[in-house]
Amino acid sequence: MGNNGGILFNRTTGDVGITNATLPNATIGLAMLPFWDDIDSDTGNVYWQVLGRPETGRLVVEWYNRPHYSNVGAGTWEVILYEGSNVIDFQYLDTDFGNASYNQGVSPRSGSTRTAPSLCSTRTTRR
Numbered sequence: 001m002g003n004n005g006g007i008l009f010n011r012t013t014g015d016v017g018i019t020n021a022t023l024p025n026a027t028i029g030l031a032m033l034p035f036w037d038d039i040d041s042d043t044g045n046v047y048w049q050v051l052g053r054p055e056t057g058r059l060v061v062e063w064y065n066r067p068h069y070s071n072v073g074a075g076t077w078e079v080i081l082y083e084g085s086n087v088i089d090f091q092y093l094d095t096d097f098g099n100a101s102y103n104q105g106v107s108p109r110s111g112s113t114r115t116a117p118s119l120c121s122t123r124t125t126r127r
Helices: 106-110
Strands: 045-051 058-068 072-082 087-094 120-125
Antiparallel strands (some): 058 072, 072 087
């Protein structure tokens, strides 16, 4: 799990770079990028937890209260992977960093109102 809003697979080191690139991308490799941007690590954190029982569990990765570089605003979003399925949820609580130049990308596409009491959800199913 990377600070800059992504999850890298088949790697034990490295981070998601701050510059978005065309995908697929050999440098990044296999990745899930729910909010790829230059995210700062001064406040908040990146958490993960496995919930539920084996075979029906889910892995939740959350970027909580993470500011944009250089410590501008804060956003919270998560990815949920469901064991035994091809379902992936991207959920966005707040991706308004308080600066119009950073509030692009996922925030306009997610349908987030930025005032909702629960996370807005986008579901992706790979068949």
